[in-house]
Amino acid sequence: MNVLILGSGGREHALAHKIAQSKHCSKIFVAPGNAGTQKFAQNIDLNVNDFEAVKKIVLAEEIEMLVVGPEDPLVNGIQDFFTQDKSLSHIHLIGPSKEGAKLEGSKERAKEFMKTHQIPTAAYQSFNPSQVKEGQAFLDSLKPPYVLKADGLAAGKGVLIIDDIQEAKLALDEMLTQQKFGEASSKVVIEEFLDGIELSVFVLTDGKNYKTLPTAKDYKRIGEGDTGLNTGGMGAISPVPFANEAFMKHIEKDIVQPTINGLQKENIDYKGFVFIGLMKVGNQAKVIEYNVRMGDPETEVVIPRIQSDLLEALTHLKKQELNQVDFQLKEETATTLMLVSGGYPEAYEKGKKISGLDLVEQDAQVFHAGTKFENNEVLTNGGRVLAITAFGENFQEALKVSYKYAKMIDFEGKYYRTDLGKDLENYSN
Ligand code: AMP
Ligand code: GLY
Numbered sequence: 571m572n573v574l575i576l577g578s579g580g581r582e583h584a585l586a587h588k589i590a591q592s593k594h595c596s597k598i599f600v601a602p603g604n605a606g607t608q609k610f611a612q613n614i615d616l617n618v619n620d621f622e623a624v625k626k627i628v629l630a631e632e633i634e635m636l637v638v639g640p641e642d643p644l645v646n647g648i649q650d651f652f653t654q655d656k657s658l659s660h661i662h663l664i665g666p667s668k669e670g671a672k673l674e675g676s677k678e679r680a681k682e683f684m685k686t687h688q689i690p691t692a693a694y695q696s697f698n699p700s701q702v703k704e705g706q707a708f709l710d711s712l713k714p715p716y717v718l719k720a721d722g723l724a725a726g727k728g729v730l731i732i733d734d735i736q737e738a739k740l741a742l743d744e745m746l747t748q749q750k751f752g753e754a755s756s757k758v759v760i761e762e763f764l765d766g767i768e769l770s771v772f773v774l775t776d777g778k779n780y781k782t783l784p785t786a787k788d789y790k791r792i793g794e795g796d797t798g799l800n801t802g803g804m805g806a807i808s809p810v811p812f813a814n815e816a817f818m819k820h821i822e823k824d825i826v827q828p829t830i831n832g833l834q835k836e837n838i839d840y841k842g843f844v845f846i847g848l849m850k851v852g853n854q855a856k857v858i859e860y861n862v863r864m865g866d867p868e869t870e871v872v873i874p875r876i877q878s879d880l881l882e883a884l885t886h887l888k889k890q891e892l893n894q895v896d897f898q899l900k901e902e903t904a905t906t907l908m909l910v911s912g913g914y915p916e917a918y919e920k921g922k923k924i925s926g927l928d929l930v931e932q933d934a935q936v937f938h939a940g941t942k943f944e945n946n947e948v949l950t951n952g953g954r955v956l957a958i959t960a961f962g963e964n965f966q967e968a969l970k971v972s973y974k975y976a977k978m979i980d981f982e983g984k985y986y987r988t989d990l991g992k993d994l995e996n997y998s999n
Contacts, residue, residue, distance in 0.1 A: 571881075576640070577600070583937040588873045598611040599612045619643055619646055641675070671862045673862055675862075681759060688828060714732075772843060784808045807871065847860070874959055903964050909986050911953050911985070912984070924949065929975070930978075
Protein backbone atom coordinates (compact mmCIF):
# COMPACT_ATOMS: atom_id res chain seq x y z
CA MET A 571 0.00 0.00 0.00
CA ASN A 572 1.01 3.61 -0.49
CA VAL A 573 1.54 5.48 2.78
CA LEU A 574 1.67 9.21 3.48
CA ILE A 575 3.15 10.52 6.73
CA LEU A 576 2.41 14.09 7.78
CA GLY A 577 5.18 16.05 9.50
CA SER A 578 8.81 17.01 9.12
CA GLY A 579 10.73 15.98 12.22
CA GLY A 580 12.75 13.12 13.64
CA ARG A 581 9.50 11.48 14.67
CA GLU A 582 8.29 11.37 11.08
CA HIS A 583 11.68 10.17 9.80
CA ALA A 584 11.66 7.32 12.35
CA LEU A 585 8.06 6.35 11.50
CA ALA A 586 8.75 6.48 7.76
CA HIS A 587 11.95 4.45 8.17
CA LYS A 588 10.10 1.68 10.03
CA ILE A 589 7.05 1.64 7.74
CA ALA A 590 9.23 1.57 4.61
CA GLN A 591 10.70 -1.75 5.83
CA SER A 592 7.30 -3.45 5.75
CA LYS A 593 6.58 -5.91 2.96
CA HIS A 594 3.15 -4.26 2.70
CA CYS A 595 4.61 -0.84 1.85
CA SER A 596 4.69 -0.03 -1.87
CA LYS A 597 5.49 3.67 -1.89
CA ILE A 598 6.06 6.08 0.94
CA PHE A 599 5.50 9.84 1.00
CA VAL A 600 6.34 12.35 3.73
CA ALA A 601 4.83 15.82 3.79
CA PRO A 602 6.69 18.06 4.13
CA GLY A 603 9.54 15.73 5.26
CA ASN A 604 13.24 16.61 5.48
CA ALA A 605 16.63 15.67 3.98
CA GLY A 606 16.54 12.34 5.82
CA THR A 607 13.16 11.22 4.54
CA GLN A 608 14.03 12.41 1.04
CA LYS A 609 16.62 9.61 0.79
CA PHE A 610 14.02 6.83 0.65
CA ALA A 611 10.63 8.52 0.48
CA GLN A 612 9.05 11.16 -1.71
CA ASN A 613 8.77 14.48 0.09
CA ILE A 614 5.75 16.62 -0.66
CA ASP A 615 5.72 20.27 0.24
CA LEU A 616 2.43 21.09 1.94
CA ASN A 617 0.91 22.61 5.03
CA VAL A 618 -0.28 19.75 7.26
CA ASN A 619 -3.25 21.83 8.40
CA ASP A 620 -4.49 22.39 4.84
CA PHE A 621 -6.79 19.36 4.66
CA GLU A 622 -7.88 20.09 1.06
CA ALA A 623 -4.21 19.97 0.00
CA VAL A 624 -3.75 16.68 1.87
CA LYS A 625 -6.85 15.30 0.17
CA LYS A 626 -5.53 16.23 -3.25
CA ILE A 627 -2.25 14.36 -2.70
CA VAL A 628 -4.00 11.36 -1.16
CA LEU A 629 -6.24 10.99 -4.20
CA ALA A 630 -3.55 11.78 -6.78
CA GLU A 631 -1.01 9.32 -5.32
CA GLU A 632 -3.54 6.63 -4.42
CA ILE A 633 -2.58 6.75 -0.75
CA GLU A 634 -4.23 4.09 1.40
CA MET A 635 -2.82 5.05 4.77
CA LEU A 636 -2.29 8.47 6.32
CA VAL A 637 -0.15 8.62 9.46
CA VAL A 638 -0.52 11.96 11.24
CA GLY A 639 2.72 12.86 13.06
CA PRO A 640 2.02 16.13 14.91
CA GLU A 641 -0.95 17.08 17.09
CA ASP A 642 -2.30 20.21 15.34
CA PRO A 643 -4.01 18.52 12.38
CA LEU A 644 -5.61 16.04 14.81
CA VAL A 645 -6.83 18.77 17.16
CA ASN A 646 -8.10 20.62 14.06
CA GLY A 647 -10.11 17.55 13.01
CA ILE A 648 -8.27 15.88 10.12
CA GLN A 649 -9.68 12.49 11.11
CA ASP A 650 -13.27 13.81 10.99
CA PHE A 651 -12.53 15.49 7.64
CA PHE A 652 -11.44 12.11 6.23
CA THR A 653 -14.29 10.04 7.67
CA GLN A 654 -16.94 12.53 6.51
CA ASP A 655 -15.68 12.66 2.90
CA LYS A 656 -16.91 9.68 0.82
CA SER A 657 -13.87 9.78 -1.45
CA LEU A 658 -11.56 9.48 1.60
CA SER A 659 -13.45 7.33 4.10
CA HIS A 660 -11.73 4.10 2.95
CA ILE A 661 -8.31 5.47 3.96
CA HIS A 662 -6.59 4.11 7.06
CA LEU A 663 -6.06 7.29 9.05
CA ILE A 664 -3.74 6.85 12.01
CA GLY A 665 -4.81 9.35 14.64
CA PRO A 666 -7.88 10.08 16.77
CA SER A 667 -11.01 12.04 15.94
CA LYS A 668 -11.29 15.69 17.00
CA GLU A 669 -13.11 14.54 20.15
CA GLY A 670 -10.28 12.13 20.97
CA ALA A 671 -7.65 14.76 20.25
CA LYS A 672 -9.14 16.98 22.98
CA LEU A 673 -7.22 14.80 25.42
CA GLU A 674 -4.20 16.78 24.24
CA GLY A 675 -5.94 19.92 22.94
CA SER A 676 -7.60 20.75 26.26
CA LYS A 677 -5.92 20.18 29.62
CA GLU A 678 -9.29 20.63 31.33
CA ARG A 679 -10.88 17.94 29.16
CA ALA A 680 -7.98 15.57 29.90
CA LYS A 681 -8.36 16.16 33.63
CA GLU A 682 -12.14 15.57 33.45
CA PHE A 683 -11.55 12.35 31.52
CA MET A 684 -9.09 11.14 34.17
CA LYS A 685 -11.49 12.07 36.97
CA THR A 686 -14.42 10.28 35.32
CA HIS A 687 -12.42 7.11 34.77
CA GLN A 688 -10.55 7.25 38.09
CA ILE A 689 -7.14 7.50 36.49
CA PRO A 690 -4.52 8.71 38.99
CA THR A 691 -3.46 12.32 38.38
CA ALA A 692 -2.63 15.48 40.33
CA ALA A 693 -5.54 17.19 42.14
CA TYR A 694 -6.73 20.25 40.19
CA GLN A 695 -9.27 22.96 39.52
CA SER A 696 -9.81 24.99 36.38
CA PHE A 697 -10.65 28.68 36.08
CA ASN A 698 -11.95 31.10 33.43
CA PRO A 699 -11.34 34.88 33.13
CA SER A 700 -14.25 35.72 35.45
CA GLN A 701 -12.73 33.55 38.20
CA VAL A 702 -9.32 35.15 38.79
CA LYS A 703 -10.11 35.77 42.49
CA GLU A 704 -11.29 32.18 43.00
CA GLY A 705 -8.16 30.91 41.23
CA GLN A 706 -5.94 33.01 43.46
CA ALA A 707 -7.74 31.72 46.55
CA PHE A 708 -7.19 28.17 45.28
CA LEU A 709 -3.47 28.93 44.93
CA ASP A 710 -3.49 30.07 48.58
CA SER A 711 -4.82 26.65 49.57
CA LEU A 712 -1.91 24.83 47.86
CA LYS A 713 1.70 24.32 48.85
CA PRO A 714 4.45 25.66 46.55
CA PRO A 715 5.59 25.16 43.86
CA TYR A 716 2.45 26.13 41.95
CA VAL A 717 1.61 24.49 38.62
CA LEU A 718 -0.41 26.62 36.15
CA LYS A 719 -1.40 25.23 32.78
CA ALA A 720 -2.94 27.00 29.82
CA ASP A 721 -5.89 24.84 28.79
CA GLY A 722 -5.19 24.84 25.04
CA LEU A 723 -2.23 24.02 22.79
CA ALA A 724 0.66 26.41 23.44
CA ALA A 725 3.51 24.73 21.55
CA GLY A 726 4.77 23.09 24.75
CA LYS A 727 5.16 26.43 26.52
CA GLY A 728 1.84 26.66 28.35
CA VAL A 729 2.92 25.13 31.67
CA LEU A 730 4.35 27.38 34.40
CA ILE A 731 5.86 26.06 37.62
CA ILE A 732 6.34 28.90 40.08
CA ASP A 733 7.75 28.91 43.63
CA ASP A 734 6.50 32.28 44.83
CA ILE A 735 2.79 32.69 45.66
CA GLN A 736 2.63 36.36 44.57
CA GLU A 737 4.28 35.54 41.24
CA ALA A 738 1.88 32.64 40.76
CA LYS A 739 -1.13 34.88 41.40
CA LEU A 740 0.17 37.46 38.95
CA ALA A 741 0.85 34.79 36.32
CA LEU A 742 -2.70 33.46 36.70
CA ASP A 743 -4.07 36.96 36.17
CA GLU A 744 -1.86 37.46 33.08
CA MET A 745 -2.88 34.12 31.62
CA LEU A 746 -6.60 34.66 32.12
CA THR A 747 -7.11 38.36 31.59
CA GLN A 748 -4.21 39.28 29.29
CA GLN A 749 -4.15 36.01 27.36
CA LYS A 750 -0.45 35.45 28.03
CA PHE A 751 -0.64 32.34 25.83
CA GLY A 752 -3.30 33.74 23.51
CA GLU A 753 -6.58 31.86 23.23
CA ALA A 754 -4.88 28.81 24.84
CA SER A 755 -4.91 30.49 28.27
CA SER A 756 -8.52 31.64 28.21
CA LYS A 757 -8.90 28.81 30.69
CA VAL A 758 -6.25 27.76 33.21
CA VAL A 759 -5.84 24.50 35.09
CA ILE A 760 -4.11 24.85 38.45
CA GLU A 761 -2.85 21.60 39.88
CA GLU A 762 -0.98 20.01 42.71
CA PHE A 763 2.79 19.73 42.16
CA LEU A 764 3.97 16.16 41.76
CA ASP A 765 7.44 15.47 43.09
CA GLY A 766 9.04 12.50 41.37
CA ILE A 767 10.73 11.21 38.24
CA GLU A 768 9.08 11.36 34.80
CA LEU A 769 8.61 8.70 32.20
CA SER A 770 6.37 8.18 29.20
CA VAL A 771 4.35 5.19 28.17
CA PHE A 772 3.17 4.72 24.59
CA VAL A 773 0.19 2.73 23.45
CA LEU A 774 -1.19 1.87 20.03
CA THR A 775 -4.96 1.46 20.14
CA ASP A 776 -7.93 0.84 17.87
CA GLY A 777 -10.20 2.29 20.56
CA LYS A 778 -10.98 -1.15 21.94
CA ASN A 779 -7.79 -3.22 21.91
CA TYR A 780 -4.30 -1.96 22.53
CA LYS A 781 -0.63 -2.87 22.31
CA THR A 782 1.84 -1.42 24.75
CA LEU A 783 4.87 0.08 23.05
CA PRO A 784 8.25 0.61 24.75
CA THR A 785 8.57 3.15 27.57
CA ALA A 786 10.85 6.17 27.19
CA LYS A 787 12.31 9.03 29.14
CA ASP A 788 13.13 12.29 27.45
CA TYR A 789 15.37 15.19 28.41
CA LYS A 790 13.39 18.40 28.10
CA ARG A 791 15.65 21.24 29.18
CA ILE A 792 18.41 22.79 27.10
CA GLY A 793 21.08 22.73 29.83
CA GLU A 794 23.10 20.10 31.66
CA GLY A 795 21.42 18.70 34.77
CA ASP A 796 18.02 19.54 33.28
CA THR A 797 18.40 23.29 33.70
CA GLY A 798 17.52 26.27 31.49
CA LEU A 799 14.74 26.68 28.99
CA ASN A 800 12.35 23.96 27.90
CA THR A 801 12.93 22.45 24.47
CA GLY A 802 11.08 20.01 22.25
CA GLY A 803 13.41 17.37 23.71
CA MET A 804 17.19 16.95 23.77
CA GLY A 805 17.36 13.17 23.82
CA ALA A 806 15.61 10.05 25.02
CA ILE A 807 16.24 6.59 26.43
CA SER A 808 14.14 3.43 26.05
CA PRO A 809 13.31 1.36 28.02
CA VAL A 810 13.21 3.39 31.22
CA PRO A 811 15.41 1.42 33.65
CA PHE A 812 13.28 2.08 36.72
CA ALA A 813 10.07 0.91 35.03
CA ASN A 814 10.34 -2.67 36.28
CA GLU A 815 7.77 -5.40 35.80
CA ALA A 816 5.74 -4.63 38.93
CA PHE A 817 5.61 -0.92 38.12
CA MET A 818 4.58 -1.60 34.51
CA LYS A 819 1.81 -3.92 35.75
CA HIS A 820 0.52 -1.10 37.94
CA ILE A 821 0.61 1.32 34.99
CA GLU A 822 -1.20 -1.10 32.74
CA LYS A 823 -3.93 -1.89 35.27
CA ASP A 824 -4.46 1.55 36.77
CA ILE A 825 -3.70 3.81 33.81
CA VAL A 826 -3.57 2.16 30.38
CA GLN A 827 -6.61 -0.09 30.71
CA PRO A 828 -8.86 2.57 32.29
CA THR A 829 -7.77 4.98 29.54
CA ILE A 830 -8.71 2.61 26.72
CA ASN A 831 -11.91 1.55 28.50
CA GLY A 832 -12.74 5.23 29.01
CA LEU A 833 -12.38 5.92 25.29
CA GLN A 834 -14.70 3.04 24.56
CA LYS A 835 -17.27 3.99 27.21
CA GLU A 836 -17.37 7.54 25.88
CA ASN A 837 -17.69 6.29 22.29
CA ILE A 838 -14.60 8.18 21.20
CA ASP A 839 -13.28 7.20 17.77
CA TYR A 840 -9.60 6.71 18.55
CA LYS A 841 -7.36 4.76 16.22
CA GLY A 842 -3.80 5.77 16.80
CA PHE A 843 -1.06 6.38 19.31
CA VAL A 844 -1.58 7.49 22.90
CA PHE A 845 1.41 9.06 24.63
CA ILE A 846 0.92 9.05 28.39
CA GLY A 847 3.25 11.37 30.30
CA LEU A 848 3.68 10.08 33.85
CA MET A 849 5.28 11.08 37.12
CA LYS A 850 6.49 8.29 39.37
CA VAL A 851 5.77 9.51 42.90
CA GLY A 852 7.07 6.92 45.34
CA ASN A 853 5.86 3.69 43.77
CA GLN A 854 2.76 5.23 42.23
CA ALA A 855 2.41 6.56 38.70
CA LYS A 856 0.25 9.63 38.09
CA VAL A 857 -0.69 10.99 34.70
CA ILE A 858 0.73 14.43 33.90
CA GLU A 859 -0.67 14.62 30.41
CA TYR A 860 -1.99 12.77 27.40
CA ASN A 861 -0.67 13.43 23.93
CA VAL A 862 -2.60 12.02 21.01
CA ARG A 863 0.42 11.24 18.85
CA MET A 864 3.92 9.90 19.31
CA GLY A 865 6.52 12.02 21.10
CA ASP A 866 9.60 13.57 19.59
CA PRO A 867 12.38 12.52 20.29
CA GLU A 868 10.77 9.52 22.05
CA THR A 869 9.70 8.04 18.70
CA GLU A 870 13.34 7.84 17.66
CA VAL A 871 13.94 5.29 20.45
CA VAL A 872 10.49 3.68 20.75
CA ILE A 873 9.84 2.79 17.11
CA PRO A 874 13.27 1.22 16.44
CA ARG A 875 12.58 -1.11 19.37
CA ILE A 876 9.52 -2.62 17.69
CA GLN A 877 10.40 -6.02 16.26
CA SER A 878 7.12 -6.62 14.44
CA ASP A 879 5.84 -5.11 11.23
CA LEU A 880 4.38 -1.77 12.34
CA LEU A 881 2.52 -1.13 9.09
CA GLU A 882 0.75 -4.45 9.44
CA ALA A 883 -0.36 -3.54 12.97
CA LEU A 884 -1.59 -0.15 11.74
CA THR A 885 -3.76 -1.78 9.07
CA HIS A 886 -5.67 -3.57 11.86
CA LEU A 887 -6.84 -0.38 13.57
CA LYS A 888 -9.65 0.57 11.19
CA LYS A 889 -11.70 -2.56 11.86
CA GLN A 890 -10.71 -2.64 15.52
CA GLU A 891 -8.85 -5.90 15.05
CA LEU A 892 -5.58 -5.03 16.75
CA ASN A 893 -6.07 -8.07 19.01
CA GLN A 894 -5.36 -10.26 15.97
CA VAL A 895 -1.86 -8.88 15.54
CA ASP A 896 1.24 -10.52 16.94
CA PHE A 897 3.31 -7.66 18.30
CA GLN A 898 6.87 -8.14 19.53
CA LEU A 899 9.36 -5.69 20.96
CA LYS A 900 13.15 -5.87 21.01
CA GLU A 901 15.04 -6.38 24.26
CA GLU A 902 17.91 -4.02 23.51
CA THR A 903 18.12 -0.48 24.83
CA ALA A 904 17.97 2.48 22.48
CA THR A 905 19.19 6.00 23.14
CA THR A 906 18.86 9.09 21.02
CA LEU A 907 20.82 12.32 21.31
CA MET A 908 19.68 15.56 19.69
CA LEU A 909 22.16 17.81 17.96
CA VAL A 910 20.68 21.30 17.98
CA SER A 911 21.47 24.68 16.44
CA GLY A 912 23.41 27.17 18.59
CA GLY A 913 20.96 29.49 20.34
CA TYR A 914 18.04 27.04 20.34
CA PRO A 915 15.41 27.15 21.88
CA GLU A 916 15.75 30.91 21.38
CA ALA A 917 16.88 32.52 18.09
CA TYR A 918 19.20 30.40 15.93
CA GLU A 919 20.52 30.38 12.39
CA LYS A 920 19.61 27.92 9.66
CA GLY A 921 21.29 26.79 6.47
CA LYS A 922 24.55 25.49 8.02
CA LYS A 923 26.27 22.69 6.12
CA ILE A 924 26.24 19.33 7.96
CA SER A 925 29.29 17.09 7.62
CA GLY A 926 30.10 13.59 8.83
CA LEU A 927 26.77 11.92 8.15
CA ASP A 928 28.54 9.42 5.88
CA LEU A 929 30.68 8.24 8.82
CA VAL A 930 27.71 6.65 10.57
CA GLU A 931 27.88 2.84 10.48
CA GLN A 932 25.52 -0.03 11.36
CA ASP A 933 25.70 0.67 15.10
CA ALA A 934 23.54 3.81 14.86
CA GLN A 935 20.75 5.39 12.91
CA VAL A 936 20.57 9.12 12.42
CA PHE A 937 17.05 10.53 12.17
CA HIS A 938 16.81 13.99 10.66
CA ALA A 939 14.77 16.52 12.63
CA GLY A 940 15.38 19.93 11.04
CA THR A 941 17.33 19.49 7.82
CA LYS A 942 16.92 20.17 4.12
CA PHE A 943 18.70 18.98 1.02
CA GLU A 944 19.90 21.79 -1.24
CA ASN A 945 22.55 21.92 -3.99
CA ASN A 946 23.67 18.41 -3.13
CA GLU A 947 24.27 19.31 0.52
CA VAL A 948 22.45 18.55 3.76
CA LEU A 949 21.79 21.82 5.60
CA THR A 950 20.39 22.66 9.03
CA ASN A 951 16.80 23.83 8.81
CA GLY A 952 15.53 23.98 12.38
CA GLY A 953 16.42 24.21 16.08
CA ARG A 954 16.58 20.49 16.57
CA VAL A 955 18.67 19.19 13.69
CA LEU A 956 19.55 15.48 14.04
CA ALA A 957 18.65 12.67 16.45
CA ILE A 958 21.43 10.10 16.79
CA THR A 959 19.86 6.81 17.79
CA ALA A 960 22.06 3.95 18.95
CA PHE A 961 21.52 0.56 20.52
CA GLY A 962 23.18 -1.42 23.30
CA GLU A 963 22.71 -3.93 26.07
CA ASN A 964 22.04 -1.06 28.45
CA PHE A 965 21.67 2.69 28.15
CA GLN A 966 25.30 3.35 29.07
CA GLU A 967 26.53 1.24 26.12
CA ALA A 968 24.03 2.76 23.70
CA LEU A 969 24.90 6.30 24.83
CA LYS A 970 28.59 5.72 24.11
CA VAL A 971 27.68 5.18 20.46
CA SER A 972 25.31 8.18 20.30
CA TYR A 973 28.08 10.37 21.77
CA LYS A 974 30.74 8.94 19.45
CA TYR A 975 28.78 10.14 16.43
CA ALA A 976 27.80 13.43 18.10
CA LYS A 977 31.49 14.31 17.95
CA MET A 978 31.95 13.11 14.36
CA ILE A 979 28.93 14.84 12.84
CA ASP A 980 29.40 18.58 12.65
CA PHE A 981 27.83 21.89 11.70
CA GLU A 982 28.49 25.47 12.75
CA GLY A 983 26.97 26.17 16.17
CA LYS A 984 26.33 22.48 16.97
CA TYR A 985 25.22 21.92 20.59
CA TYR A 986 24.15 18.87 22.54
CA ARG A 987 23.75 17.88 26.17
CA THR A 988 26.55 15.70 27.54
CA ASP A 989 24.69 14.39 30.60
CA LEU A 990 22.05 12.05 29.19
CA GLY A 991 21.45 9.08 31.50
CA LYS A 992 23.27 10.69 34.48
CA ASP A 993 19.97 10.89 36.38
CA LEU A 994 19.48 7.15 35.84
CA GLU A 995 22.84 5.96 37.12
CA ASN A 996 21.30 4.58 40.29
CA TYR A 997 18.98 2.40 38.25
CA SER A 998 20.14 -0.60 36.27
CA ASN A 999 18.52 -2.35 33.32
P1 AMP B 1 2.85 19.14 30.23
O1 AMP B 1 2.83 20.10 29.07
O2 AMP B 1 1.55 18.94 30.90
O3 AMP B 1 3.58 17.87 29.90
O4 AMP B 1 3.82 19.81 31.29
C1 AMP B 1 5.16 20.12 30.97
C2 AMP B 1 6.08 19.66 32.04
O5 AMP B 1 5.77 20.31 33.28
C3 AMP B 1 5.96 18.18 32.37
O6 AMP B 1 6.70 17.39 31.50
C4 AMP B 1 6.49 18.14 33.78
O7 AMP B 1 7.90 18.17 33.78
C5 AMP B 1 5.99 19.43 34.36
N1 AMP B 1 4.73 19.23 35.07
C6 AMP B 1 3.48 19.29 34.55
N2 AMP B 1 2.56 19.07 35.50
C7 AMP B 1 3.22 18.86 36.64
C8 AMP B 1 2.83 18.59 37.99
N3 AMP B 1 1.54 18.51 38.34
N4 AMP B 1 3.79 18.44 38.91
C9 AMP B 1 5.09 18.54 38.58
N5 AMP B 1 5.54 18.81 37.34
C10 AMP B 1 4.62 18.97 36.37
N1 GLY C 1 8.99 15.07 23.71
C1 GLY C 1 7.77 15.59 24.12
C2 GLY C 1 6.72 15.67 23.07
O1 GLY C 1 6.83 15.14 21.98
O2 GLY C 1 5.69 16.27 23.34
